[in-house]
Amino acid sequence: MDAGTNDGTISSAVFITATEPEPRKYGKPVVIGGILDHLCERLGPENVHLILIGRADIQRPDVPYQRHVLGKPGTVEQATSVLANVVLPPRFRPAGFGQNAGEHSGGRYRHPLQEAVLHSAALGTRIFAKVNELEADLEIWDTVRMGQYVLERGETARDRSALWPTAATAGHQVKRRILYADDLFSERYDAMLKEEGGSGNPGGEFAKLLPGPAKKLLANPKVHRPLLRLERDLVAASETRQPEYFDGTYLISPEETARLQAKVPGASIGTLPPLLREPNSSRVRHYTGAPEFTFIGGFDYAPNRDGLDWFLQNCLGPVRQVLPNVAVNVVGPGTDAGLPSGEAWGGAVRFLGWVDDLDTVLNGSAALLSPLRTGSGVKIKVLEALARALPVVGTRAGVQGIEGAESSGLLIGETPEELASAMLRATDPIRNQQLSAAARTAWDTRFSPPVVRRRYDEIFGLARAIPPETRPIQLPRL
CATH class of the missing domain: 3.40.50.2000 (Glycogen Phosphorylase B;)
Known part of the structure; x- marks a missing residue:
C-alpha cells in the first residue's frame, strides 16, 4: 500500500526543497505549488511550512504558507563536497553529517553531483534543527538532493519509530515522511547519452545551484558527456537506495513508478500526479482548420x-x-x-x-x-x-x-x-x-483537480472533514 493513514491525524506539514517554487512558470514549481496549495487548503496556511535552500538576500513574492530560507553551501563548500563525495573513493572520506567516522552506509558510497553540491554537514544540521523546531506531522523531502539528509540520519522507515526520538537525535516523532522523487533522473541521462549527437547537460535544474565557473565547465562537451555517464550511474544508485528511508516514495510518471517498484520491491512507491488549475477558457473549442x-x-x-x-x-x-x-x-x-x-x-x-x-x-x-x-x-x-x-x-x-x-x-x-x-x-x-x-x-x-486532490489526500494521510449535516445521527442509548 502506498496510501497514507487517512485518519485525520495530520495537522501540519513541511516541504523541504532547493527549488524556488515561485513564480510557477514551468514544470517543477507548478508541481510543488500544487502540493503546497492542497496542503494549505486542507491544513490551513499557518500549518504549512516550506524550508527552502537558497539565497536569503533576494526578494521573493508573498506566499500564504510559512517560508523558511536556509542559505545554500558556498562555492568553496560545494567544491570541497564534490571532491570528497564524488571524486574521492568512499574509504578516504571524512565523516559526514550524522555519521561516526563514516561508519554509516551514507558515508560508504559516491554521491551524484546533484547531491554533492548540496551536501554539507552544517546545512544538514540546520535543516533538521528547523524540522525539529516546526514539529510537523508530515514531512515531504524533494528529490534525492534533499533525501540524502534523511538517509544520513540512518533511520529507515521500518526502524524510525524505535530510533527516534532519542536523547541523541532530540527529534520529534514525525507521522509520515515522504520522498517526492519527481522523475527517474538516471533514465533522463541515459536517454541523453543514447541520443545520437545528444549534448544534454548533466546539470539540469540543479545547475542553477552551481557557481559560474562550474556551469561553464559543464557546457564543454568533452566534460559533460563523461560526467553524464557518471551522474547517470550514481543517481540510479541513489534512486534505489533512498526509498527504504521513507514511508512513501512518489514519482510523477506511472511508467517510471512501475520501473522503480521493480527495482525496489520492498519499498512503498507510488505515483503523484501534478495538481493543475482548471483553465479559464471554455471547454468547447471551435477549430476551423488553420495549420x-x-x-x-x-x-x-x-x-x-x-x-x-x-x-x-x-x-x-x-x-x-x-x-x-x-x-x-x-x-x-x-x-x-x-x-x-x-x-x-x-x-x-x-x-x-x-x-x-x-x-x-x-x-x-x-x-x-x-x-x-x-x-x-x-x-x-x-x-x-x-x-x-x-x-x-x-x-x-x-x-x-x-x-x-x-x-x-x-x-x-x-x-x-x-x-x-x-x-x-x-x-x-x-x-x-x-x-x-x-x-x-x-x-x-x-x-x-478533484481527481488529483483525492489522490493527494491518500498520499499525505489527510482526511476530509465531514460537514455537520452529513454526520450520522447519534441516537441515545436506552
Missing part, C-alpha cells in the same frame, strides 16, 4: 531546446509538403532568443517568449507540438493542452506518462514523416473535434 501549432517549453531546459531544434532541422521538408502554410508558435522563457534552425522556416516559426495569456495562443492552434527526444516524467504542457481540450502531436518522449494515444487526444510520431502526417491529420476539423473530446475526457477522468 497552426504551438510549442511550449523554456529554453533553459535542455530537452525542450534539443527537441525543437531537432524538429526545425529535420521536419521542414516533410511538413511543408503536406502543410505548405504551416505556422508554429514557440512559447516559453528564453524562446524569444530564437534558434538558428528556425531561419529556414522564414516567418512560419514565431519565437514569442513567455506569454501571460496562454489561452489566446492555444485556442487558435490545431494541436500542441511536443517533439521531444529525451526527458522524463509527465509533461505539464501536455496536461495543460488536455485541460483545454487541445490535441497533442508529439513523440513518445514528448507525451511520456500519458496513456491511451488517440483515446487521450494524442497523435504520436517518431520520424519527420510520421510527425508531418500527424500534423496533417490534426488539421482535419472533424478529426480534430474527436481528438479534442478525447483530450478533455482524459483530463476529466485522470488529471482534473
